[in-house]
Amino acid sequence: MPLKERIPHLHEVRSWRGSIQLEGVYTVGVAGERWLQGLQEGRIYGTRCLRCRYTYVPARLFCERCLGHLGEDAWIEVGPQGTLMAWTQVHVAPDGQRLSHPRCIGLVRLDRADALMVHELQAEDRPLQVGLRVEAVFRSPAERVGSLRDVAYFRPLP
């Protein structure tokens, strides 16, 4: 197919540079509002579906298994301790650049929850293994704003 003609130098290839800007807000909803407020108060909430015997974290208004409504009586406090299910040392930033210091991300099953939570893991030099007991460490009350980052990180229990 005679589509490709030889291009001797890359700088002779014509292209147009552009970028897309997209700005918006993401409303967190009824359950999200209450869950994030809980973090601000230093508590992690879940909602438990009694029919499916499954507890969601972050708390949700509905159960994805039976599609039942998770109302007032479904709210329970979970964690802040839990069990490490997996971890990874991440060596790249979101823009693809390599990090000079890798960061550790953990996958944690909070006590009394079934859903798994992903968050920063700070273990210093503690050797990591699946099954390790960990706990959520909150920022000081003055620093909390009602965000996932109100939990500063997870750390191994002493």
Next chain:
Amino acid sequence: MRRWNTEVAIVGAGWSGFRSISPDLSFREMMFEAATKAYSDAGIDPRRDLDGLVTAEEDFHEGVAISDEYVPDQMGAVLKSVHTIAGDGLQALAAGVMQIAAGAGRIVAVESHSKASNVLNLDQITALALDPVYQRPLEAHPIFIAGLEFRRYLEVTGTPIEHVARVVVKNRRNALRNPRAAFPADLTLEDVLHSEPLAEPLTRAMAADPADGCVVFVLARGDVARTLTDRAVWIRGLGWATDSYTLENRDWEGARYLRQAAERAYRQAGIQSPRRAFDLVEVDDTFAYKELQHLEALGLCRPGEAGRWTAEGATEVGGELPVNPSGGCLGEGHLLEASGLARLLEAVLQLRGEAGPRQVPNARTALVASWRGLPTTTGAVAVLSREP
């Protein structure tokens, strides 16, 4: 899912690439090249014979809003029925098959492409797919999901990491015999294990690099297919499924999405024991451990068995069940939404006996399985055969 009332076959295939960069071609010209080859392969005149077009693409990868409007011109599909699927190419194949089965057309084209080299911040776009409230505040590269899942896979199955590295060695070696492959290489286990870490235990060599390319197929209703060609490849079963998308509630161990998709495809194709049903498999290997996890989810071996199977050479060309003779995503390059169609292309060429030096002798049936990539939980499966 029962069988459709209508038989559907692939009667034409065409492609452009695959290459690590393609500065000489616009995405339209890549599509035009692949489409022209596919229509000529099928022996059809698209302006006269084509009833519809289904494509798979994502606006953010195309760099334009409403990118589905950009497709009919270079495909010969102006003023025809056009659908775009925001998903993997195998889902577009499914949509094309359903249109024919529903009587909406006799001949339908399916297309997907990747111009990954035009996207200057692909990593950030993938990061935008993470939940804005519950995950994006961590400001982490989404590769962490692969790192966590890989760790979980090793833990649960007891697979040694060397067996995962074997997948990379095998696939990139297979790619040496595939002229479409963008990243053929002869690597050692040490090369793979000691390449720079991305999200431990995942190394750079265990992750497929993106590539540019386009794949086009022509589908036809059974009776039409028989008049067009004697090299038709028949679609015997299709399935696709999406697990819970949330990191909190998804399955971290067994690629549940693909198990579901496979069950549906097998039921449709009347397959009872998948392990003995296929002459070759083309399966998603975006990350090396995914090939093993996916083989197990497809029921081709028991959980935890795929690593040993690979280490023993069973999945090599010439082994008990060749897996990714094309080189997979690791060898051919990751074609974004077109990845599933790249897997399908190799299967079609193999079943037609046109795979050249990597031909699996007397291949009559093939299994194709795709994954939509990070951070998704969507997989699709196609069962193909030389006989209807």
